[in-house]
Amino acid sequence: MMKYRRIPEETIRRMPRYLRAFSTLGGHGRGFLSSRQLADYLHLNPPQIRKDLSYFGDFGTRGVGYPVSQTAEQIRKILKLDVSQKAVLIGAGRLGTAIASYPGFAIFGFNIAAIFDNAPAKIGKKIAGLTIQDTARLAAIRSGDVHLAILAIPGEAAQTCADTLVQAGVRGILNLSPCWLRVPKRVKIVSIDLAMEMGTLPYYIK
Amino acid sequence: MMKYRRIPEETIRRMPRYLRAFSTLGGHGRGFLSSRQLADYLHLNPPQIRKDLSYFGDFGTRGVGYPVSQTAEQIRKILKLDVSQKAVLIGAGRLGTAIASYPGFAIFGFNIAAIFDNAPAKIGKKIAGLTIQDTARLAAIRSGDVHLAILAIPGEAAQTCADTLVQAGVRGILNLSPCWLRVPKRVKIVSIDLAMEMGTLPYYIK
Numbered sequence: 001m002m003k004y005r006r007i008p009e010e011t012i013r014r015m016p017r018y019l020r021a022f023s024t025l026g027g028h029g030r031g032f033l034s035s036r037q038l039a040d041y042l043h044l045n046p047p048q049i050r051k052d053l054s055y056f057g058d059f060g061t062r063g064v065g066y067p068v069s070q071t072a073e074q075i076r077k078i079l080k081l082d083v084s085q086k087a088v089l090i091g092a093g094r095l096g097t098a099i100a101s102y103p104g105f106a107i108f109g110f111n112i113a114a115i116f117d118n119a120p121a122k123i124g125k126k127i128a129g130l131t132i133q134d135t136a137r138l139a140a141i142r143s144g145d146v147h148l149a150i151l152a153i154p155g156e157a158a159q160t161c162a163d164t165l166v167q168a169g170v171r172g173i174l175n176l177s178p179c180w181l182r183v184p185k186r187v188k189i190v191s192i193d194l195a196m197e198m199g200t201l202p203y204y205i206k
Numbered sequence: 207m208m209k210y211r212r213i214p215e216e217t218i219r220r221m222p223r224y225l226r227a228f229s230t231l232g233g234h235g236r237g238f239l240s241s242r243q244l245a246d247y248l249h250l251n252p253p254q255i256r257k258d259l260s261y262f263g264d265f266g267t268r269g270v271g272y273p274v275s276q277t278a279e280q281i282r283k284i285l286k287l288d289v290s291q292k293a294v295l296i297g298a299g300r301l302g303t304a305i306a307s308y309p310g311f312a313i314f315g316f317n318i319a320a321i322f323d324n325a326p327a328k329i330g331k332k333i334a335g336l337t338i339q340d341t342a343r344l345a346a347i348r349s350g351d352v353h354l355a356i357l358a359i360p361g362e363a364a365q366t367c368a369d370t371l372v373q374a375g376v377r378g379i380l381n382l383s384p385c386w387l388r389v390p391k392r393v394k395i396v397s398i399d400l401a402m403e404m405g406t407l408p409y410y411i412k
Contacts, residue, residue, distance in 0.1 A: 019405065080408035093304070094300060099400060102400065108401050150404070172407030174403060178310045190403055194310070196226055197380060197398050198380045198396060201378030202285060204377075204378060205286070205378055205394070
């Protein structure tokens with residue numbers, strides 16, 4: 001596989017947005033998309049989009065645009081989303097239950113393979129077709145090929161849980177707990193706090 | 207109030223992260239935080255942090271760091287989070303219910319003032335102390351001082367709902383529906399799709 005080097009983190013962060021745009025608009029039967037159309041759709045600017053996509057090779061044509069299905073396929077390869085990626089979900093509370101039932105993960109090739117919680121009342125019950133397992137048995141995922149985890153538990157429990165996940169071979173964590181996690185450098189964390197994401201909105205209200 | 211100009215969107219996007227860091231670490235009794243400490247905590251680099259904070263004035267001291275409570279207060283002012291900001295929540299499904307009960311909004315001064323849903327079985331019930339109202343009556347929020355909304359409804363319904371919100375005076379939307387919204391330029395949208403946010407993780411797994 002071709003190696004891509006020195007790509008800014010912000011470019012990588014936008015790539016899933018491009019993928020969703022190509023997937024969605026492609027579904028509407030378009031053969032090509034220009035950077036202008038993408039920009040309107042994504043609230044970004046065209047030069048930014050052209051620069052981002054150029055890091056990965058020259059797959060657009062001036063005056064025509066980017067071929068929808070080929071570009072989507074290329075981005076999937078770059079992001080390693082062209083193979084199904086297993087994830088475990090920790091937390092079967094309100095947020096965890098919402099996540100387990102969210103169809104959006106499939107679009108990106110994610111497969112929620114197991115759900116864990118530490119509440120005795122929840123263990124053994126089923127959500128989204130999966131039986132909730134005891135968090136105490138989390139280390140057992142080591143034997144599987146799970147490299148991703150979604151943390152949807154209270155902040156106090158998150159660090160201990162992250163430590164166990166890292167020992168069990170998890171290399172990427174989507175952290176929805178309102179706390180920052182200390183993990184080895186080889187482990188990538190994406191932290192989303194919905195309140196924090198909303199924190200920029202008042203700034204833009206004139 | 208002092209005007210701040212030409213601040214990159216990415217800098218604004220990081221400001222709530224700084225605010226949460228200063229709020230959290232300040233709660234642990236620290237008087238000052240260096241850009242290095244912030245960088246370790248936030249998984250960013252120190253020059254980036256110093257550059258970001260310098261857009262808003264010179265409130266750090268070399269060799270000492272940023273005074274925790276004053277800097278938090280300053281960031282709140284910049285982001286207009288020093289006053290309570292009312293938001294309406296649309297959608298009382300699993301995700302909406304999780305959001306209504308999430309204590310994290312209060313940290314940023316957000317106050318979820320009303321909840322709407324269009325399911326007859328839900329209208330009139332209470333979550334998080336608020337009675338679920340009929341989405342058909344959404345236009346009534348015009349009379350209040352609500353400028354923010356959180357959309358936690360299926361994608362198909364989101365655009366119609368956003369149109370009503372904009373007509374009712376909403377100027378900022380946290381969109382959790384898996385779709386992009388067309389709104390006038392004066393309205394700011396932050397779209398979060400948890401599956402999309404997770405889309406960068408496999409790239410970093412070596």
